[in-house]
Amino acid sequence: MDSDAPDRAPRTGRQRARVVGVTVVCLLAGILFGTSAALARQDRDGSPTDLVELIQQRDQQVQELAEQADGIGDEVAALRAEWASSRTGRILQQTDELAAGVGLARVSGPAVSVTLDDAGYTLATIPEGYSVDDVVVHQQDLQGVINALWAGGAEAVMVMDQRIVSTSSVQCVGATLYLQGRVYSPPYTVTAVGDPEEMLAALDADPVVTTYRAWADAVGLVYAVEELGETELPAFAGTSRPQHARVIREG
Incomplete structure (x- = not known):
């Protein structure tokens, strides 16, 4: 029994080495087979296996998305057309059309300007028989020009800027x-967009403006009218909401 022990130990070590080697080979083979199977499944699923196929696949996806975007665009256009024909759309369209008339939008067209200015006298140079009030522009003078332009069919009016x-x-x-x-x-400038001939005729016919022109000739006040041609007036920049209100009770 003892004489056989030295020979039996080396054989056991070699056997263990062979077992480990076989195990490693089996593991490598399993990994190889698993990888091959995965690649085979990708091929069956239609996934790209090279760069050319990947580019072709992405190009197809882009084309499909573009077609979807076109379809959605057509739907949006149809909805907009339907909205525009609805009651709300018509009201908003009318609001846009009225915006210019109430001053909330810019207005362009042929224009006329009227400039009013004081006579330029000092207390020492005022002609005898006249006072300071006689040689300066008053509120009613400026308001008379504005009213005359509105009466002459002005589409929009601007005072100064x-x-x-x-x-x-x-x-x-x-x-x-x-x-x-x-x-x-002063000087004060009133600019109006509209038919120049009608506005000029309205200025000539307005009694307040006529009185001012007579005073201008007498004491040297400035009254200058000019046709401007195509002019753009800005939109009203302030608030259009009333700040005060009064309740009127009937009966």
């Missing part, structure tokens, strides 16, 4: 003009 709307108030404080929170000194 501000658009006039229904809530605008032209006020003269001393020798200055107070308009929509800003103060201006």
